Amino acid sequence: MTTTRDVLRQPSVRRYLVSTALASVGLNLLVTVLFKQAFDLTGNELDIGWIGLAQFVPAVLLVLVSGWVADRFDRRRVTALFLLARALCAGALVAYSLMDVGRVWPLFGIAFAFGAADAMLSPARRAIPPLITTPADFPRVIALWTATFTGAAIVGPVLGGFLYSVGPEVAYAVAGGLELLAIVPILRIVYVREPGRLTDRPTLSAAMEGLRFVRRTPLVLAAISLDLFAVLFGGAVALIPAVASERLGVGDIAYGWLRAAPGVGAAAMAVVLAVAPVRRRVGPILLASVAVFGLGTVVFGITRSYTVAFLALVVLSAADMVSMYIRGSIVPLATPDDQLGRVTAVEGVFIGASNELGAFESGVAARAVGLPWAIAGGGAITMLIAISFAWLFPSLRRLDTFSEITAERDRTTAQGTASSA
Secondary structure, three states, rough: OOOOOHOOHHHHHHHHHHHHHHHHHHHHHHHHHHHHHHHHOOHHHHHHHHHHHHHHHHHHHHHHHHHHHHHHOOOOHHHHHHHHHHHHHHHHHHHHHHHOOOOHHHHHHHHHHHHHHHHHHHHHHHHHHHHOOOOHHHHHHHHHHHHHHHHHHHHHHHHHHHHHHHHHHHHHHHHHHHHHOOOOHHOOOOOOOOOOOOOOOOOOOOOHHHHHHHHHHHHHHHHHHHHHHHHHHHHHHHHHHHHHHHHOOOHHHHHHHHHHHHHHHHHHHHHHHHHOOOOHHHHHHHHHHHHHHHHHHHHHHHOOOOOHHHHHHHHHHHHHHHHHHHHHHHHHHOOOOHHHHHHHHHHHHHHHHHHHHHHHHHHHHHHHHHHHHHHHHHHHHHHHHHHHHHHHHHHHHOOOOOHHHHHHHHHHHHHHHHHOO
């Protein structure tokens, strides 16, 4: 049996992980500082929400284009191009900070541009892992990817807290530099197998194939919509700047550590999953992890203790890591390689809705009913969503092993080939 160490010996896997680490630290650093800078300018939780919305809207507008591009062109080069675009957005934030504009609205525009770059980057980058390893090794690659991604979610916010105390322009400059460095290893990746690529001229029908695939595949629909609704209402992380200031009364450095708490829990769980990945009762474990995520959100919303808030974020993010690991394995394993970019683009909209749109929902709710009710109420709704999905999607509730997914995909593909012949 292949071990995690064996997977790490594969050069392309290492290069993908290094690129992910650099880009993700840059992303987390930038978002940490951007949310904090916006809140410090106005003291309005809703402005955090507006930034989240500005990041999310491009994903919706570009969903058909981004997926088609990922399936039509070399995914490594597409990823590199839009990592460069993210670095340019960081440069715009450096200029904004040095000019000391004093108005928050330019941040919304830059966040929109950053969201557009991310919308184009994400489908291409997330469709690379199935091409650099075998299907049997793929769940371990996903575990390593999630460990890397969440490790960055610790380093980025902590670094952001320290650098913000020096100056936001310094933080943004470091974030942009990390995005640029991430380009080198992604371009050096060698595929184990080349993906089938779109060769026909672009059509609306081809672009919409990702949507059609998700709609006709209940397991994929369940996995990505569970993330949408659970994190949409349980998006407590976006409100950490307001919680740190208004309920916990801590400064910039303590805020940075609090913003890193989700990364601590997620990274710890990712290490566990890399060593001992989930093998059985995949569906029930996914549903249970979402329920625990909701419970942790409730605790975070009602506490006034910094220690309890930190621990609640650690627990809820560890649960979310289990969910991310399982969902991150289900979608690529269930999707043919030549459609993966378009399906991943659709999934990206769902993920963006749960994160960026969730930030907007959290900001609006906090403004309307106050921080404690907005966060704790969202966590309670998340727990109800986990229960309802167990009833609405029996295929997810009954899913036992990942091998069942690939077997069903191969069977469906073979039937489609036979019918077309």
